[in-house]
Amino acid sequence: MNTVLRHRLLWPAVILAALLLTNLLFTDNFFAVQMRDGHLYGSLIDIVRFGAPLILVALGMTLVIATGGIDLSVGSVVSITGALACLRISGMDDQNAVSGVVAAAGLALVLSLVLGVWNGFLVAGVGIQPIIATLILMVAGRGLAQLITDGQIITVNSGPYKLIGGGYWLTLPFGILIVLAVLALTAALTRRLALGLLIESVGGNAEASRLAGIRSRGVIIAVYTFAALCAGIAGLMISSNVSSADGNNAGLWIELDAILAVVIGGTSLAGGRFSLGGTVLGALIIQTLTTTIYSIGVPPETTLLFKALVVTVVCLLQSPAFREKVFHRRRRPVTAPPAAEEKVKVPA
Amino acid sequence: GCGGDGGSGGSAGDGKITMGFSQVGAESGWRTANTKSVQTAAEAAGVTLKFSDAQQKQENQIKAIRSYIQQKVDVIAFSPVVESGWDTVLKEAKNAAIPVILTDRAVDSKDTSLYKTFLGSDFVEEGRKAGKWLTEEFKDTKDPVNIVELQGTTGSAPANDRKAGFAEAIGTDPKFKVIASQTGDFTRAKGKEVMEAFLKANPDIDVLYAHNDDMGLGAIEAIEGAGKVPGKDIKIITIDAVKDGMQALADGKISYIVECSPLLGPQLMDLAAKAVKGESIPARVVTEETTFTQEQAKEALPSRQY
């Protein structure tokens, strides 16, 4: 088991390492991490810090995908929670009041929970296909976020709020700590408790799971709720990072990146087995790629070509069939049985 | 000058004008202010406004215009998402004898009789203004000036034009070097992220040119995070002059802002009334726009509406 797991995450890890090393060619002391004003500072820290919202959203997405679903609405949830929190804070007399900030953030997270339950209800209760069920919130949610902000960017000036996405605690960016906490919580819920097994079972064969006595409806609602909560936290982080809420642009296309992270991490979109570690690696790969593009100065017009190249290489390397077909053939030329293409074609 | 003969009479008979307005979207605070301005001006002028939001898609705008023709509005106004590709639908409008007014962005149609007038700013000129201020500011230095640029959404008209205008203005002098240029998608978050990467990769940046205020504001956070002082260590030029940007300008964090005014509403209603009546109107109306230095910002700030 252990070897299998190590195997599964081997290639994403290799690719991440390769990307990081590429950076070293262009930026000296890329790996340097310094202490500045009591904060850790450096490119590596930045990658994790900027990747934090994506990791969060992707973690939630992993569980949704493991049940065979998909959640397109996370981007909208990101913008809604950010908008609501900032709206509340901007209306406070003292924006630096911790209790007010906590209440605002809490309210926003409660809203994200409600939205998650809503998605789960549409999928599991009404039986709408996940992609359409969440598309509804994806479209309407962004409108909702703009309704909250009245189409403007709400700027806040709140120290405590700033902490969530832009602050430091114990020398580490607070965002990283949040990610670690959520990751630990998710891992505990799914791997320590039996939730993971139930999720994988529902995603692997829904009817068989039902007949085995699993309340798949509850499981599905739970994962959508969890995904929305993760997106909600990510939304707070994103808006706190720039101290403002942008209903239209916050979290735009993050669902695509999150799904990509999950898939790169080795979880199948068809549902079933999932890998939290893989997802984190996947998200880090995406964020590193973005950072790499900025720091080696890929012009904006060719950014997408570069991305296409990297994504292709990543998925080819990760594909056992590709490695088999390309590397294996060369390795065992003598004893190998005729490969698929060379097989004798028998006339009908 | 385009002839507003016969055709316009019938539909405007009751004196109350119906205008179909197709907006690009609500992608920024600037755009929202623009929408608000049009809406309030319409109300003030007693114009019935049919508003639709294209969500940044040209096909949606074309659909909207087509449906305005179907609904027989008196005048159509729209802010084109992109310059090209309007001939077909504008011809339909012309055939239906509905005058068309462009706002904010132009179209590149050869047949200028397809629209009455174009009301809006000149993005290339905005880029030029930004570049000109920069050359003024640094005219005494001999050292090379390292510039980083935060572009708008790749391919969008303001990004293309503001980049071109700026490049044109600084182009002659070899001491101005754009050492890094990347898209920040017109957003604060991206602006911050890209700027952080710039700061890591390039130790000495002298100037930041951002295609809008929001990216500039994001970049300010990045610069402060890196322990530098925005406006001092790195001079910042942005475009738009929204309220948050003006505040930062007044606070000395931004050095210079080129205004791009979203308040086209009253002018638009004026033009629309004239177009419906068939009066002749100029083919190009430039919105009144200015530039702000830090001192001017302090003065203007209290009276800013958006």
Add this chain to the structure above:
Amino acid sequence: MAAPVPILRMRGISKEFPGVKALSGVDFRLLPGEVHALMGENGAGKSTLIKVLTGVYDIDAGEIELGGEKVAFASPLAAQQAGISTVYQEVNLCTNLSVAENIFIGREPRRLGRIQWGRMRRRAAELLARLELDIDVSAPLSAYSLAVQQMVAIARAVDISARVLILDEPTSSLDTGEVAQLFRVMRKLKEEGIAILFVSHFLDQVYEISDRMTILRNGRLVSEHLTSELGQVELVGKMIGRELADLEKLEGKPLARETKALMEAEDLGRAGAVEPFTLTIHEGEVVGLAGLLGSGRTEIARLLFGADHAGTGSLKIDGRPVSLRTPRAAMNHRIAFCSENRRAEGLIPDLTVRENLILALQAARGWSRPIPRRRQDELVEKYVSVLKISPANPEQLIRNLSGGNQQKVMLARWLILEPRLLILDEPTRGIDVGAKAEIQRLVASLSDGGMAVLFISAELEEVLRLSHKIGVLRDRRLVAELDNDDDLTTDVLMETIASGARA
């Protein structure tokens, strides 16, 4: 019989999966005009041999000759084109397509490239009529039970005019009538000179139809015999590598009527599935259900487990009325149900043997009370050894197990729940003789311990051997309830099924 020039010859075939050597150096030959049975325990490598032959898997070593030419098929398509038509062990059809399409897809009657739907449906109906199956061929296959699906798969394979016909456990869900029908068709094909490879765990069937048999054990060839020259006992001995202790005849049990009624169904029914029926199951009682294909046995089982909603009637457990709206509700009353369709309704293919095995127990405990790993390992170890699940590695993915071993895991999933009522729908499907005896013994001993069992099997002997009481179904109606006394024989049962009369 024709001169023995094999149409198919396999030499030194080896196939290794990660961690399992499924075949090593197996030789096999198939003569035209002969039914050749491939025998072996669960996991002996029968299906794997068939799959490497038909191009589903590559072989690691060895060679295959078809009609004297060396071949290696890149895909089942190539094998089919070369004249090998196969029914694989698990029903491999597309349940989203209509019955007619499943028979003809890839070979649809066409004119100018246009599929002629009318002709296709007519021919499909004719073909099924030859197998004495009268169903709506334009309905999706998913509307039919597994047994019907198996018949459709057979019809498809039989219709492909081939040189070699391979049937991997085609009869595992079929009842006597259908099997007889299939054998008639097989004999006819045999006379036409077609070579038939047949796999089954029903020894009687093997002895009835096959001319020759090849025995595999642990992926190795044991021997090849003419069927007439090898007795059943010797065969079993060669298959399992030791003598099988004689199946002690489970002697007639005292009738269980004295015990308390556990579950009483009154006029329970569901429109279109099963007519209202009344049935009482007592504690410690084994109730068998007998009936023909599609007679509604599975439907009764599903109603009693809450897998489907009953339209009419009521249900009492321990004398108290209950409503089983979900399987979970039934499980709370300690009812368990092992479905006949393990692929669609049983296995979670991506999970390991261990996870599949504990799934129902975990579901019953809820997500917040995980079964401690040590307890899991104990349970798994126990059932792996009791049911002789092989390979004995609990961390193997279940989809990599042989069909019979998968079935054992499904059974174990429900046995560890220690239910009060265990509903078994075709539990011995695809299970080899040794393990089957083991399972029957297990059922008997569990019912001695007070557990009630509802036992459904296409094999009447099995039903007769185990049950205290047998319900007979016909056309989705429970027509009779017979006590299993000495007068009851398979013949009496058959007659009841056929006549629909109450005994």
Add this chain to the structure above:
Amino acid sequence: MSVLVTGRRAVPRKYIPVLVTACLFVAMFVAGGVRYDSFATGQIVLNVFIDNAFLLVVAVGMTFVILTGGIDLSVGAVVALSTMISASLVTDQGWPPAAVIPLVLAIGAALGWAMGCIIHYFEIQPFIVTLAGMFLARGLCYTIGTDSISITDETYTALAQARVDLPGGMSVSPSVVIALVVVLVAAYVLHYTRLGRNVYATGGSEQSALLMGLPVARTKIAVYTISGFCSALGGVLLSLYMLSGYGLHAVGMELDAIAAVVIGGTLLTGGSGYLFGTVLGVLVLGLIQTIISFEGTLSSWWTKIFIGLLLLVFILLQRLISVRRRT
């Protein structure tokens, strides 16, 4: 496994979802007619076709892919790429449209074919491969140019502005005709040819299809090729509609196409659905747009919320009515 008693109802059960969708569409149209003046005209429906001809073509290709259980995220980008290639060749290079259009179609098909091969032979999930394809195609657009390029070629302009007159003073654009031809051909292929049936079989169960001896490899590659071709054709129609090429055209169109297919009742897991449903899906999305523009008083955000609500009501009714009918 619920039970179906066949022959009880005249309409086979498998058509019910599509019929429900069709009825809902009509209901929505009638509701629009009641609410807005000059709405309930035939031309409004035709305009929906005119404005969505390209989406229809793209959605047809997407239907093939989704029926096999795959997904194609590259369609929007391929549409943009086709407009860009067309515009730059016609306007900047002066190529004749008769050469450009076939070339563009070939490029689209080739891209689809390549993605299909990677998906099948290297067993990589379609999502990630076509996402890379999307990046690639958009990237190629920007390498051609970041500005939008007008098409002033006479053939294009003539085609773009031509109208096919219908009785009752109504008219459609040639694009609509092309799109409808594509729909008919595709429906024929899906229903009456082996390729089409193999598509359904592959979507039902790829493993079964393989074991039944169906050419799964060919089928899978074919659907991505078809999708690539349809996207390119959609791009050609879009370049007629817009008379321009632009790298930012058709952003997010993949989602519209997927939504149209799924609203039309096709299962994203593959193997079940009809092309007619896809046509309805496109019409529903188009009609929602039309209703929005007739409403005319919605702010940008209310527009989005309203679209979401309409979609929700539609899907809910569709779902509830279908389920009610079934039980």
